[in-house]
Amino acid sequence: MNKKSIKDVDVKGKRVFCRVDFNVPMSEGKITDETRIQAALPTIKYLVEGGAKVILASHLGRPKGEVVEELRLTPVAERLSEILGKNVAKADEAYGENVQSKISEMADGDVLVLENVRFYAGETKNDPELAKEFAALADLYVNDAFGAAHRAHASTEGVAKHLPSVAGLLMEKELEVLGKALLTPERPFTAIIGGAKVKDKIGVIDNLLDKVDNLIIGGGLAYTFVKAQGHEVGKSLLEEDKIDLAKQFMKKAEEKGVNFLMPVDVVVADDFSNDANTKEVDIESIPSDWEALDIGPKTRELFQATIKDSKLVIWNGPMGVFELDTFANGTKAVAEALADAADTYSVIGGGDSAAAVEKFGYADKMSHISTGGGASLEFMEGKELPGVTALNDK
């Protein structure tokens, strides 16, 4: 990596604004998967042991510039305190006088978690004034939030303009491992894309089609493509204004000779719940009042066969609503195929995807579990990550 890391600078006694990705899956105020907290520990401990005053900043969810009580970082700070075995302070804001006064009371090695940076509208707009407020809290900026490095936001990019700025240990490791896999990808190279962030992720398919041998589409993302194929999708997740784009991608795949795999059957439900009525139907027969919430058994086999024959697989986005057991089989089948494929280098990306692999007990069978979903995809596409570009060169 040509960027400076925390190992290249002196942190002792410094106030360090450390951006982490604590955007963890939560349910009813409880953290349901702490992969991202665990992944940030090496940097946090390095800073604590190095005698820095560690000021942690993160987003959680997408509160759109307003305070959303359920998206406070308090549970994360509490969990971090347990893990570190020391008191971790929590601020109710992310900058300003109250925060300054909390920081002025910190001793070397103390840890403070700021409030969700996305409670401020300026965060996602990369507002220079907000970036300056963040910078005013610290002497050094560390970006360890690989999962948010594809965002040019005030706490991931803007703040770096005002402070010496270096990468954290997780950021360094992610870039190294993913970079290696990408530099000379072993073939067949397969990308599996699913999940729910259709608007965000559909675009990555364009560049991926220049790189992969197989592209598998599942999860909520699939139904925009199903519609583009000319089938009805009932109440399934659909981005109407991306249908034309989906058509273009299918055409491009054909021209490039990329094997483009889509669900051939699905599990549909009459309600978004575990006790909904469900049935398995072929892809051209989704009933108008029903919603496809998982891939079906034929699709599971189809996807598994391709995975088995691949040497490198990158996977981002669950195949169905795996949080509900009724719709977990598709995601489980993909995880299982990857776990069984001993000769396949498997890279799992994304908060919910990592949670799924963990939930099904396959985490230690994967070659690399990246903390980045969108970030790992954009990196794999060959795009520059603004959160990395903004850091100081070596």
Ligand SMILES: Nc1ncnc2c1ncn2[C@@H]1O[C@H](COP(=O)(O)OP(=O)(O)OP(=O)(O)O)[C@@H](O)[C@H]1O
């Ligand atoms: N068919 C579907 N309909 C609706 N939601 C779906 C469907 N399939 C999967 N999902 C949902 O997609 C969500 C995960 O998508 P997401 O794009 O956030 O993936 P991720 O791995 O967390 O990546 P990132 O880190 O970028 O968020 C899950 O909560 C899951 O329930």
Ligand SMILES: O=C(O)[C@H](O)COP(=O)(O)O
């Ligand atoms: O979950 C993620 O992929 C990262 O935390 C980024 O979140 P975002 O997609 O809401 O920017």
Ligand SMILES: [Mg+2]
């Ligand atoms: Mg997610």
